[in-house]
Amino acid sequence: MKAITTTELAALGTDITLVDVREVDEFDNARVEGAINVPLSELSTRVDDVPSDTTVYIMCLSGGRSAKAVAWLEQQGRDVVNVLGGISQWDLDGLPVVRGA
Secondary structure, three states, X not given: XXXXXXXXXXXXXXXXXXXXXXOHHHHHHEEOOOXXXXXXXXXXXXXXXXXXOOOEEEEOOOOHHHHHHHHHHHHOOOOEEEEOOHHHHHHHXXXXXXXXX
């Protein structure tokens, strides 16, 4: 499984595809600007919402759900990377977070 730290991800800039697999209420509370919300609980039915023509970075709260999503998406032939530490680490690193719905 490929993985990246939050600071490495931030250094890539804004021209990336980031999917957040937390539930909608969690995503609405705090998220990375530009992230696409596809909750892990809906991933199997919304897999087409995850782009298949580019590398996709997968984030959750702390890295557990995103690791599950990455493992499953890899089986579907997707090029995916787990974001270590998730939005929690992103926030701890002082990176910008959008708060509120």
